[in-house]
Amino acid sequence: MIIQALAFYLFAAVAVASGVMVISARNPVHSVLFLILAFFNSAGLFILIGAEFLAMILVVVYVGAVAVLFLFVVMMLDINFAEMREGFLQYLPIGALIGIILAAELILVFGSWVVSPEAAQVLTAPALPAGDLTNTHALGNIIYTEYIYLFQSAGLVLLVAMIGAIVLTLRHRPDVRRQKISDQVERKREDVIEIRDIPTGSGV
Amino acid sequence: MVDFWWSYAWPTLWIVIQILFLVVPLLIVVAYLTYAERKVIGLMQLRMGPNVVGPFGLLQPFADALKLMTKELIIPTGANRVVFLMAPMLTFVLAMVGWAVIPVSEGWVISDINVGVLYLFAISSLGVYGIIMAGWASNSKYPFLGALRSAAQMVSYEVSIGFVIITVLLAVGSLNLTDIVLAQKNLWFFIPLLPMFIVFVISALAETNRAPFDLPEAEAELVTGYNVEYSAMAFALFFLGEYANMVLMSGMTVILFLGGWLPPFDIAILNWIPGVVWFSLKVSLILFVFLWVRATLPRYRYDQLMRLGWKVFLPLSLGWVVITAGAIVLFGWYPGIVN
Numbered sequence: 001m002i003i004q005a006l007a008f009y010l011f012a013a014v015a016v017a018s019g020v021m022v023i024s025a026r027n028p029v030h031s032v033l034f035l036i037l038a039f040f041n042s043a044g045l046f047i048l049i050g051a052e053f054l055a056m057i058l059v060v061v062y063v064g065a066v067a068v069l070f071l072f073v074v075m076m077l078d079i080n081f082a083e084m085r086e087g088f089l090q091y092l093p094i095g096a097l098i099g100i101i102l103a104a105e106l107i108l109v110f111g112s113w114v115v116s117p118e119a120a121q122v123l124t125a126p127a128l129p130a131g132d133l134t135n136t137h138a139l140g141n142i143i144y145t146e147y148i149y150l151f152q153s154a155g156l157v158l159l160v161a162m163i164g165a166i167v168l169t170l171r172h173r174p175d176v177r178r179q180k181i182s183d184q185v186e187r188k189r190e191d192v193i194e195i196r197d198i199p200t201g202s203g204v
Numbered sequence: 205m206v207d208f209w210w211s212y213a214w215p216t217l218w219i220v221i222q223i224l225f226l227v228v229p230l231l232i233v234v235a236y237l238t239y240a241e242r243k244v245i246g247l248m249q250l251r252m253g254p255n256v257v258g259p260f261g262l263l264q265p266f267a268d269a270l271k272l273m274t275k276e277l278i279i280p281t282g283a284n285r286v287v288f289l290m291a292p293m294l295t296f297v298l299a300m301v302g303w304a305v306i307p308v309s310e311g312w313v314i315s316d317i318n319v320g321v322l323y324l325f326a327i328s329s330l331g332v333y334g335i336i337m338a339g340w341a342s343n344s345k346y347p348f349l350g351a352l353r354s355a356a357q358m359v360s361y362e363v364s365i366g367f368v369i370i371t372v373l374l375a376v377g378s379l380n381l382t383d384i385v386l387a388q389k390n391l392w393f394f395i396p397l398l399p400m401f402i403v404f405v406i407s408a409l410a411e412t413n414r415a416p417f418d419l420p421e422a423e424a425e426l427v428t429g430y431n432v433e434y435s436a437m438a439f440a441l442f443f444l445g446e447y448a449n450m451v452l453m454s455g456m457t458v459i460l461f462l463g464g465w466l467p468p469f470d471i472a473i474l475n476w477i478p479g480v481v482w483f484s485l486k487v488s489l490i491l492f493v494f495l496w497v498r499a500t501l502p503r504y505r506y507d508q509l510m511r512l513g514w515k516v517f518l519p520l521s522l523g524w525v526v527i528t529a530g531a532i533v534l535f536g537w538y539p540g541i542v543n
Contacts, residue, residue, distance in 0.1 A: 056322035064329030
């Protein structure tokens with residue numbers, strides 16, 4: 001158990017420290033790299049509580065795809081760091097307000113658990129299926145049966161967002177010549193090549 | 205004290221021994237893969253390949269390694285030092301840690317985790333960071349262009365790799381790599397899932413930035429892309445990482461489609477040969493295809509690369525997921541839930 005506790009404090013400490021570095025690093029690319037470190041340590045925490053499927057999905061989705069595109073954009077931006085510092089103070093009050101609200105909510109949740117331990121059981125806890133199922137199977141059993149409509153509507157929301165992004169950015173440019181591979185494949189030798197016998201000394 | 209030894213020290217030591225037994229042969233394989241590449245491509249182009257250092261040039265990889273170790277490490281003045289040095293290490297380490305879950309024979313695996321395939325997928329999708337970080341930290345135009353190309357390319361091909369993996373998982377019913385191999389006892393998956401096998405091998409070429417998709421390091425346009433500014437061991441780590449990734453992707457292909465350590469026919473004589481030999485033979489076959497493709501095909505243009513990834517492979521693999529799932533439900537071929 002000592003190892004687990006050590007690993008927990010290691011992952012948690014690195015996650016919190018890199019979270020702080022995300023907002024305090026001077027260079028935005030460093031911020032994104034620290035964000036990746038924070039995601040990674042959160043995945044480690046998921047593994048410690050036995051949710052290995054969620055940990056791997058966190059790494060695949062956030063670190064492997066979202067953060068790559070994020071890094072991609074941040075690297076290309078030409079950011080004036082001095083201006084960003086000024087904006088920091090301007091947005092500080094509203095940021096602090098959101099932080100205080102979040103903290104108050106967390107205190108309410110944990111406070112209710114401490115005051116009345118039975119409060120946690122009031123939640124509609126999904127019954128864990130019997131037997132030693134892996135948590136991948138357990139998640140599948142719940143998402144695709146009990147919560148199928150919610151799951152599908154979440155998918156639809158994402159689909160609409162994706163189509164919206166494409167519609168907003170798509171431009172039809174008539175002056176661009178595109179490669180049509182089917183046309184190229186269908187071209188026959190007779191249509192494009194003509195062999196002529198030309199006598200020496202005369203033009204075509 | 206005795207308690208401490210058996211509950212902490214010995215397990216740690218045992219894991220370290222296992223890691224050494226895996227990593228040392230792996231590094232030798234990587235060294236000889238560079239030799240094999242030069243020899244195979246040389247022979248395909250009617251040249252001799254390396255033949256001076258040692259018998260048949262067999263000591264060439266070690267000569268190259270010694271040369272790179274004794275060279276000077278140059279850090280450009282405009283470079284971001286920490287990120288610049290971290291990038292090659294990250295590439296190399298990520299190419300190594302993927303092997304933690306690869307079963308080279310029945311039970312010969314360092315960590316037999318439940319989500320082995322997802323772990324491999326996650327590790328291979330992280331490989332792009334080494335290249336992006338190198339391109340950005342070099343503070344130079346060719347590396348940056350190489351890094352941008354590579355980021356777009358790897359993210360695109362990961363999507364179809366993900367769908368191919370889902371197809372295999374539908375046929376197995378488990379994410380554990382050992383279960384995936386054992387599910388192929390009667391029929392290797394490359395027969396029923398042949399289109400997915402082809403998509404996977406081609407996507408593996410794109411994911412490891414190998415020819416004909418080696419645009420991030422296109423010599424003709426980008427000098428060599430993301431590693432222009434690197435020298436000495438930092439360059440060597442990139443090189444080793446790239447080749448170790450090739451071996452890792454070949455290992456993944458073998459486990460998902462070619463039956464891992466299983467012999468081709470379930471008969472006694474073939475079963476006497478140890479599983480690790482079958483595994484190595486199959487990995488060598490896929491690696492030979494990697495080299496063969498490099499010697500044969502010209503490089504793709506960038507828009508053709510993106511078209512292939514998004515407009516051909518993505519619909520094909522997505523469709524095949526639907527077909528596989530439909531066939532399993534229609535004919536009732538539910539895989540037994542192994543766990």
